[in-house]
Amino acid sequence: MEKRISGTTGLFTLLGTPVGHSGSPAMYNFSFQKQGLDYAYMAFDVKKEQMPQAIDALRLFKVRGSNVTMPCKSVAATLVDELSPAAKIIGAINVIVNDNGKLTGHITDGIGFVRNLKENGVEVAGKKLVVIGAGGAATALQVQSALDGAKAISIFNQDDEFYANAEKTQAKIKEAKPEVEVNVYPLADQAKLKSEIDSADILVNATIVGMKPLDGQSLVDPAFLRQDLVVADTVYNPLKTKLIEDAESLGCTVAPGKGMLLWQGAAAYTLFTGKDMPTDEYQAYEA
Ligand code: NAD
Numbered sequence: 001m002e003k004r005i006s007g008t009t010g011l012f013t014l015l016g017t018p019v020g021h022s023g024s025p026a027m028y029n030f031s032f033q034k035q036g037l038d039y040a041y042m043a044f045d046v047k048k049e050q051m052p053q054a055i056d057a058l059r060l061f062k063v064r065g066s067n068v069t070m071p072c073k074s075v076a077a078t079l080v081d082e083l084s085p086a087a088k089i090i091g092a093i094n095v096i097v098n099d100n101g102k103l104t105g106h107i108t109d110g111i112g113f114v115r116n117l118k119e120n121g122v123e124v125a126g127k128k129l130v131v132i133g134a135g136g137a138a139t140a141l142q143v144q145s146a147l148d149g150a151k152a153i154s155i156f157n158q159d160d161e162f163y164a165n166a167e168k169t170q171a172k173i174k175e176a177k178p179e180v181e182v183n184v185y186p187l188a189d190q191a192k193l194k195s196e197i198d199s200a201d202i203l204v205n206a207t208i209v210g211m212k213p214l215d216g217q218s219l220v221d222p223a224f225l226r227q228d229l230v231v232a233d234t235v236y237n238p239l240k241t242k243l244i245e246d247a248e249s250l251g252c253t254v255a256p257g258k259g260m261l262l263w264q265g266a267a268a269y270t271l272f273t274g275k276d277m278p279t280d281e282y283q284a285y286e287a
Pocket of ligand 1: 109112132134135136137157158160162163206207208209211219234236257258259260261262264
């Protein structure tokens with residue numbers, strides 16, 4: 001370490017709370033070292049109301065860039081100088097790049113989702129997606145899929161505080177990409193869910209169902225799946241959700257959430273350094 005950190009080492013940070021469990025410091029520091037970059041990455045536990053001070057600190061200490069995690073993603077979007085097109089639509093960021101004092105906010109969750117599909121041989125352009133969920137992950141991947149040329153997106157959500165979010169996303173996509181057909185339906189309408197899946201190319205679970213402690217549960221009746229449907233999940237803990245297992249047993253192409261997590265981090269790495277993250281080496285090291 002005494003050889004790694006010097007007086008010129010550039011700092012990258014993670015801001016949010018809690019951050020102690022995050023895999024990001026290990027992933028980025030491994031990659032910096034692998035590529036001989038004079039950078040270091042540290043996590044800082046910061047509450048929402050402390051974000052204005054934290055952003056000032058990024059400027060003061062000339063921090064090169066930062067990730068932002070829950071619950072600070074929306075407030076951070078109001079504190080930077082510029083937003084990427086997707087971040088502008090979504091109103092939340094998970095990456096800040098400090099370009100000589102100018103802070104630009106990006107959101108890479110949707111980029112990670114699209115890349116994860118691509119790594120599994122699937123393009124979103126021209127495709128119809130059914131997405132269950134209307135929270136942070138769902139919104140990011142719905143907007144990015146629309147920006148990347150999806151033909152149609154049908155959003156299903158249970159009747160809770162997130163439902164209105166789905167309608168907001170529908171309106172925002174309509175404004176930014178009017179050619180994309182976006183519809184919102186209640187998840188309770190199972191006949192509609194079945195008929196929308198029947199005409200879709202890609203089905204996505206972007207809810208917390210399937211994640212511990214809701215592991216072993218799925219919101220999709222296995223009878224609604226078919227072999228040529230691509231099935232993706234945002235949940236990465238467990239690595240394979242019940243939905244992914246049901247889809248795999250039918251022979252569907254699947255894209256579990258761990259890949260999305262890796263590729264959203266890799267997209268941030270590229271924004272930070274201008275280089276591709278050594279993802280193969282990191283995965284081998286992590287295994
Ligand atoms: P969120 O709290 O913003 O949204 C939660 C969503 O789950 C809402 O749509 C809500 O209506 C739905 N929901 C909650 N309980 C439900 C139930 N019992 N039945 C049906 N729907 C229910 O959460 P988020 O940040 O969007 O995260 C969602 C999942 O995606 C989590 O498992 C999270 O770990 C994962 N995630 C993965 C990545 C990645 O890179 N793979 C990135 C972000 C989030």
